Every structure is written in C-alpha cells, then in structure tokens.
Amino acid sequence: MFLNDPTLFLPGEPIAAVATPVGVGALAVVRISGEGVHRLADRVFRKANGEVQALAGSVGYMAHFGRLYAGEQLVDEVIALVFRAPHSFTAEDMVEFTCHGGPVVVQQVLQLLLDSGCRLAEPGEFTRRAFLNGRIDLLQAEAIGEMIHARSESAWRTAASQMKGDLSDRLNALRERLLHSCALLELELDFSEEEVEFQSRDELTRQVVDLRDEVARLVESYQHGRLLSEGVSTVIAGRPNAGKSTLLNTLLGHERAIVSNMPGTTRDYIEECFIYDKTMFRLTDTAGLRESGEEIESEGIRRSRMKMAEADLLLYLLDIGTDRLEEEIGDIISIRQQHPDARCIIVANKVDRVADALTRIDKVARETCAEAIGISALEGMGIETLKQRMGALVGDLDKLHEASVLVTSLRHYEALRNAADALQNAGELIGRQRDTELIAFELRTALDHVGEITGKVVNEEILNTIFSRFCIGK
Ligand SMILES: Nc1nc2c(ncn2[C@@H]2O[C@H](COP(=O)(O)OP(=O)(O)OP(=O)(O)O)[C@@H](O)[C@H]2O)c(=O)[nH]1
Ligand SMILES: [Mg+2]
Known part of the structure; x- marks a missing residue:
C-alpha cells in the first residue's frame, strides 16, 4: 500500500504513443510526455521560420508549425503543441504533434520520437501519470476510460459526471467525516490512562449510523448505475x-x-449490443x-440457463x-420463480399467423401474472x-441519475460494501461497549476502503488492473 501524494511528484522517463486510432484520417496525434521531452523533440523538429530549440524555448500552450526530420529525410509537416509542467494532462512536460493521418506517416513519426530517446508508452500510462502526479483522482482516471468506451448516451453521461468529480466529492466528504471520528477515538487512546471521552458514545453512534446509511445508499445505487454504464x-x-x-x-x-x-438451430449463445433511447441493451x-439427448445441444441449453441466471431483463x-400452451405457461411460471430478480417480458411471437392471438396473449398474461406483448x-x-x-x-434510470450520484463500477461497489460492513461492525462494537481500540480499528478499515476508490490508498495491483484496460496513448 502507498499513499498517493502529489508532493512526491517526479517527472517520469520520456514516453511516446499515438493518441488517435489506427487507420487513414485527415490528421493524427502523436504525444510525448516526461522529463526533457521538449529538448528531445527539438532534435528532430525544425520550425518553418528556421528558429532552433523552438520547443525547449517555448511557453506552454503554444503551437508551432514546422517539420520533422529523420536526418535529412523529411518525415512530415506537423503542428507541435507545447505543454509545460505542471500544466498538462500528465502534469509533466509534454508535446502533442498533429501530423497527417496515414498509418505509415504516423508510424514514421512515432519511430522518430522513439529513436530520439522516448520509449513506447504502456496502455493507460499517460492517465496513470496524471493520477500519480495528483492531477486527477483514481475515479476520474477510470471515468476517462469509461468515457472513451461509452457506447450509449447514458454510459457517456455517467462517465462525464464521474469525470467532473461528483462521486469523488461525495466520497471525500464521507472520508472527512470518518476521519474526524477516527481522530477523536485515536486521541482517546493516547489519553487512555485518564479515561476521557472526546466524543460521547451516543454522538459516536449517531455518526456511525449516519455514515453507514450514506454508504449503504451508494451501495444500493449500483443496481441502477451498473445498468447505465x-x-x-x-x-x-x-x-x-x-x-x-x-x-x-x-x-x-x-x-x-x-x-x-x-x-x-442456435447452439451457442450470440451476444450483440443494441441501443434504444440512449440505453444500451446487451442482447443474448x-x-x-x-430436453435434448444430443451432446452439443445440451451444452447449448446449459449455457442458455447460465445466461438467463445473469440477465437483468428476460424476454x-x-x-x-x-x-x-398450458404446458408452456407452466414453464414460464417456473422460470420466473427461478429468476425472481430479473425483469421479465413475455413476448408472444408469430401473431401474424394466429387468428385468436389476442385471447391467447390475455390468457398467458393472466396465468403467469406477467406483462405479455404480441x-x-x-x-x-x-x-x-x-x-x-x-x-x-x-427509462427512469436517467431521472434517477440526474437526482443523485450513482456508483457504476464493480470495483467501487465492492469497496463500498466492505466499508459498509466495517461501519456495521463498528456500530455493534459501540453498542456492546467494547474497547475503543476495536472501534477505531473498524473505522480505520472503513476509511481505507473508501480511500481505495478515489486512490488515496492504493496498491500496484489495483493500478495495473485499472490502467491495463486503457489503450496505448491514453
Ligand atoms: N410466421 C412467422 N414465422 C416466424 C416468426 N418469427 C420466426 N418465424 C419462423 O420460425 C422459424 C424459427 O425461427 P428462429 O428465429 O430460427 O427460431 P429460434 O427460436 O431461434 O429457434 P432455435 O434457434 O432453434 O431455438 C423460422 O422458420 C422463422 O422464419 C413470425 O413472427 N411469424
Ligand atoms: Mg435460434
């Protein structure tokens, strides 16, 4: 475990990566970040007006038109946008080269920068640096990834709110309050000889119950947040x-x-995304x-049941x-009993060739007590x-989202659940008038779990899992 402390900021070794997608486009961006990148870039960049050391001598946020050369070979005409630490995405010195967007040109530009002393960035390394250098917290770093991968308007909206820091603000406020209770308890431990209470046990109980309820609300919001993201x-x-x-x-x-x-006909399941009215449905x-005696079909049916067990919505x-019909109504009733958490719509198909479809649909809806659509x-x-x-x-999810902060990631959900458990334990210990030390320990545990989310307390493993999902260049 280590604490993420921006005052420990050290510029990293120079890295380079293409920031735009592979393929042909009008323009592409190749970015470099780290110690001395302006100087490194000056080795291969010549400004149109002949000025030398243009990038090292430039102020931040300045764009320079010029050419990149590999020896005497012109590589491309580019715009070099200079960023000066700490005013850049990574908080390090950076340059973004906008070059022409052909795959070969882009590769040549990247190679040139690698040859001048940068190494190829790992997936998510720019964002990882932004986090380690205290530019953004872990939640915001994750939100950037979510935003890039958002496939529906709802997912984008959730990511944007997280990027803005809505959830971070909520968690930081929560953390402050926890920290306060913890500090008072720990102070009592320091004065344990004198048996003082800096906070009455009633007051402490109220605090812990409040905090637990607040965490529980966030834990519950995951039910909806997950669907959006x-x-x-x-x-x-x-x-x-x-x-x-x-x-x-x-x-x-x-x-x-x-x-x-x-x-x-269908043996293995097939998954495809379908977007309707801002929401993404993952259709299977x-x-x-x-009943089938045939081996492959039986395996397929086993998988169907597995997928049904994971469904949010069963059609x-x-x-x-x-x-x-009677037999199938029985099947539907037992399927609904097996999957009480999934919402279910009965879809009565082939109405085009059944004369008494309406009467039959009514019967199905009545006997299964479910919504049926022809x-x-x-x-x-x-x-x-x-x-x-x-x-x-x-549909109501969007409204819910506007009204409050939602937890959308499994990682956050699990950390919050652990925090809620620790707060629950703390509450019980206070009730049983147990040692201050034990109560303080549970509050610390809750604090660590909340800190894991924003990245106040993180370990290498968490970071690796988060950033390996990013693409190179982000
Ligand atoms: N008349 C009519 N025929 C339909 C309709 N929907 C599907 N069919 C026909 O029903 C047959 C089976 O359709 P599929 O979509 O393959 O059915 P399935 O449920 O995927 O079947 P399996 O993969 O074998 O489980 C095909 O001949 C379709 O053309 C409909 O709305 N009306
Ligand atoms: Mg099929």
Missing part, C-alpha cells in the same frame, strides 16, 4: 423455433443469427430450451400458436411497442 443484460429465451434468432435480427436491423424452421440470443419468447418478429408487428416497453423498464 454496462448496459442492460437482456436474454432472449424460449423453446426451439419460437423465433428468438429472428427477433434478435429484427432488433439489430441485420441478419446476425441463422434462422431456420429446424428446431435447435440463446439455444431453445427443451421470454413464445410461439403464440403453440398447441402446448409481436411478429418476422413481419415487424409490435416491435416498436416491445422496444418502448424495454426502454420503459430502465
């Missing part, structure tokens, strides 16, 4: 031939899964549920024309209604 895990399940793959294709708007009138088409697809996955009937119902299930 990761997307809603939506599993399409049902009997073979119900039309599950047809529905997947219709929702996606292209032929992703194989459809055939042979029951048992599964193998049809039935149970039913061929409404089936001649075993569609034709093949002809597109009812699809818009289905999407709206899917959206409505999570």
Whole structure:
C-alpha cells in the first residue's frame, strides 16, 4: 500500500504513443510526455521560420508549425503543441504533434520520437501519470476510460459526471467525516490512562449510523448505475423455433443469427449490443430450451440457463400458436420463480399467423401474472411497442441519475460494501461497549476502503488492473 501524494511528484522517463486510432484520417496525434521531452523533440523538429530549440524555448500552450526530420529525410509537416509542467494532462512536460493521418506517416513519426530517446508508452500510462502526479483522482482516471468506451448516451453521461468529480466529492466528504471520528477515538487512546471521552458514545453512534446509511445508499445505487454504464443484460429465451434468432435480427436491423424452421438451430449463445433511447441493451440470443439427448445441444441449453441466471431483463419468447400452451405457461411460471430478480417480458411471437392471438396473449398474461406483448418478429408487428416497453423498464434510470450520484463500477461497489460492513461492525462494537481500540480499528478499515476508490490508498495491483484496460496513448 502507498499513499498517493502529489508532493512526491517526479517527472517520469520520456514516453511516446499515438493518441488517435489506427487507420487513414485527415490528421493524427502523436504525444510525448516526461522529463526533457521538449529538448528531445527539438532534435528532430525544425520550425518553418528556421528558429532552433523552438520547443525547449517555448511557453506552454503554444503551437508551432514546422517539420520533422529523420536526418535529412523529411518525415512530415506537423503542428507541435507545447505543454509545460505542471500544466498538462500528465502534469509533466509534454508535446502533442498533429501530423497527417496515414498509418505509415504516423508510424514514421512515432519511430522518430522513439529513436530520439522516448520509449513506447504502456496502455493507460499517460492517465496513470496524471493520477500519480495528483492531477486527477483514481475515479476520474477510470471515468476517462469509461468515457472513451461509452457506447450509449447514458454510459457517456455517467462517465462525464464521474469525470467532473461528483462521486469523488461525495466520497471525500464521507472520508472527512470518518476521519474526524477516527481522530477523536485515536486521541482517546493516547489519553487512555485518564479515561476521557472526546466524543460521547451516543454522538459516536449517531455518526456511525449516519455514515453507514450514506454508504449503504451508494451501495444500493449500483443496481441502477451498473445498468447505465454496462448496459442492460437482456436474454432472449424460449423453446426451439419460437423465433428468438429472428427477433434478435429484427432488433439489430441485420441478419446476425441463422434462422431456420429446424428446431435447435442456435447452439451457442450470440451476444450483440443494441441501443434504444440512449440505453444500451446487451442482447443474448440463446439455444431453445427443451430436453435434448444430443451432446452439443445440451451444452447449448446449459449455457442458455447460465445466461438467463445473469440477465437483468428476460424476454421470454413464445410461439403464440403453440398447441402446448398450458404446458408452456407452466414453464414460464417456473422460470420466473427461478429468476425472481430479473425483469421479465413475455413476448408472444408469430401473431401474424394466429387468428385468436389476442385471447391467447390475455390468457398467458393472466396465468403467469406477467406483462405479455404480441409481436411478429418476422413481419415487424409490435416491435416498436416491445422496444418502448424495454426502454420503459430502465427509462427512469436517467431521472434517477440526474437526482443523485450513482456508483457504476464493480470495483467501487465492492469497496463500498466492505466499508459498509466495517461501519456495521463498528456500530455493534459501540453498542456492546467494547474497547475503543476495536472501534477505531473498524473505522480505520472503513476509511481505507473508501480511500481505495478515489486512490488515496492504493496498491500496484489495483493500478495495473485499472490502467491495463486503457489503450496505448491514453
Ligand atoms: N410466421 C412467422 N414465422 C416466424 C416468426 N418469427 C420466426 N418465424 C419462423 O420460425 C422459424 C424459427 O425461427 P428462429 O428465429 O430460427 O427460431 P429460434 O427460436 O431461434 O429457434 P432455435 O434457434 O432453434 O431455438 C423460422 O422458420 C422463422 O422464419 C413470425 O413472427 N411469424
Ligand atoms: Mg435460434
């Protein structure tokens, strides 16, 4: 464990990376950061007006037009944007070269900078430095990653709020209050001979209960926060031939899964993302549920059940024309009992070829006590209604999000749960009038867990896990 302390700031060795995606584009950015990068860059950069040492002599935030040379070979015409420590993303000296956006040019520019003394940056190393140098806290560093990878408007919005520091502010305030109680208790320990209480036990109990409730609210918010940032895990399940793959294709708007009138067509599950009204749904088409003696199909069905167990939303697809309606209603009831936490919509498919579809849908809804919607996955009937119902299930999330801070990452959730446990223990110890030392220990533990989130207390392993998910150049 070490404390992240910006006063220990030391500029790192020079690193370089391409910051823009691979491929052809009008422009691309290659960035360098670390000790002496202005001087290193001056070795290969010549300003258009002939000025030498232009970058080392430049003020921060100044753009210089010039050329990069490998010996006498012109590499590219570029704009070099100079940043001076600590006023840069990493808080170190930096230069961002905007060059032309062809893969070969970009590679040549990068190679030139590596040859002049930089080493290739590791994934997320720029952001890691920004964190280690105290420019941003760990939550904000993670938010940058989330923002880059956001695939829906909701995920982007959550990341933006975290980047702005909404959750950090909440946690820092919480930490301050914890720290205060801890400090008073520890002071008592220092004066243990004299048996003084710097804080009455009633007051302490009130504090601990308040803190525990506040942490518990954040822990609970993960239920919704996770859906916003990761997307809603939506599993399409049902009997073979119900039309599950047809529905997947219709929702996606292209032929992703194989459809055939042979029951048992889909063997392994298929996952695709689908965005509706700002929210991302992670759709999974599964193998049809039935008893099967065939080895591969049985494995597929086992996986279908596994996916159903992880689902936030179950779309149970039913061929409404089936001649075993009673039996299937029984299946639906038992599936709902097995997955009480998942929201469930019964999707009655193939209404295009069933005359008494409405009566049958009513019967299903009544007997299963679930919402049922009639569609034709093949002809597109009812699809818009289905999407709206899917959206409505999570629709209130956005409003919830505007109203309060949400926890969206598993790492934060786990740390908060540990903090809540420690606070719970502390409360019980106070109630049983146990030693101050034990109470102080639990409060310290809670404090450490909250500190883990913002990065006040971190270890190498946590950092490696977080930053290895970034791309090189960020
Ligand atoms: N008339 C009609 N036929 C449909 C509809 N949806 C699907 N089908 C047909 O039903 C058959 C089975 O469709 P699939 O989408 O492959 O069914 P599935 O549920 O994925 O089947 P498995 O992968 O075997 O579990 C195909 O012949 C589809 O064309 C519909 O809304 N109306
Ligand atoms: Mg299928």
